[in-house]
Amino acid sequence: MMALLSRDLALAFRAGGGFGLSLAFFLIVTVLVPFGVGPEGGTLARIAPGILWVGALLACLLSLDRIFALDHEDGTLDLLATAPIPLETVAATKALAHWLTTGLPLTLAAPVLAILLNLPPSGFFWLTASLALGTPALSMIGAFGAALTVGLKRGGLLLSLLVLPLYIPTLIFGAECARRGAEGLATATPVLMLLGITLGSLALLPFAAAAAIRVNLR
């Protein structure tokens, strides 16, 4: 499992691995928003938590098809399926590697981009915290979607159609948590709900993802 994790991380960090691409996408999306809605600080501060959450979600989506597609093409996935570790663990490890290379950098970059969007300083903590708690769920749900579409030639667009509706609850609670944090309201309820979604996804979706991979390898 550690070997698989370090292999995936190495592949992601080396040239052509696409690491940093989603980070750059996040930056672009965030920078585009003020051009679209105008530069007034008040408006930007009000929509900043939502924009950052949507941006992080889309950036996460961008790199999902890499989770299994390349391994499926060159046959690594077949080897992993026959490896001594269960396929559920493989799916969870892949999701973890995806989170370490996209979710974590996005979380760390979000406060910097929040400055561009004029988010009040009080909101920084909850923005980062909500992203840190929510992005693992995004990676795990995405890994499930990637497992469903791994056998398809042009699965990218379909993947977005399948995964985006599944992202809705995470987005609602994550953005709500960041918004309440920014406005100085109590955040306990959305945080707990967000945490529940993350833990639930981590507990159950590896099984669904592994089932989908098995079907696709048949």
Add this chain to the structure above:
Amino acid sequence: MSIWEYANPKKFMQTSAWALPWVTGLAVLTLLGGLVWGFFFTPDDFRMGSTVKIIYIHVPAAIMATGTWFMMLAASLVWLIRRHHVSVLAAKAAAPVGMTMTLIGLFTGAIWGQPMWGTWWAWDPRLTAFLILFLFYLGYMALWEAIENPDTAADLTSVLCLVGSVFAVISRYAVLFWNQGLHQGSSLSMDQEEHVADVYAWPLWTAIVGFGLLFVSLLLIRTRTEIRARRLRALEARERMA
């Protein structure tokens, strides 16, 4: 005699061929009865005027939209557990019907909402949940279309239906989080306070039964089509082999 007999496509085709005209006839009768009764023989509401009559389409369509998803969930489970092809074909056949019902619910709601709420659309929990349900139907159907091998497609869409159901339910309650919204409470709950008046309730129940029968009838027709399409494909494959 058990329900699993109908897992045999031949038996299913026989029985559904016999049942189809009856179900369809009953559906047309109750639907016409409910709608004519509702549209022409009930009084106008004292506040909403005649716009209240859209309820006879809106509420049954909404019930069918969610009910269809639950039927697909049950059929997918049967497929995953017992591998009956008719079951998963029924789930496949139900999806477009459910999606249409969702659209009817959204559109009639918008038409009613414009004069009554002063807006076509609001990000109200019920409305949002239906929009999300619509997206789930789209994804489910798109996955069916995208995969060539029918058994792979059946397995993957069933898994998606299972996972999607959980997330659809979470979304339903997540959107409640915003506020109570504009939409009125349940039209047919046992709670008399929010119940529609009896004069509207009876034609409404008739229309609901009509929509239910309509769904069964469409489901049978579409499942029969799917079975025939699959037989055709098998015949073609056999011809190519020979």
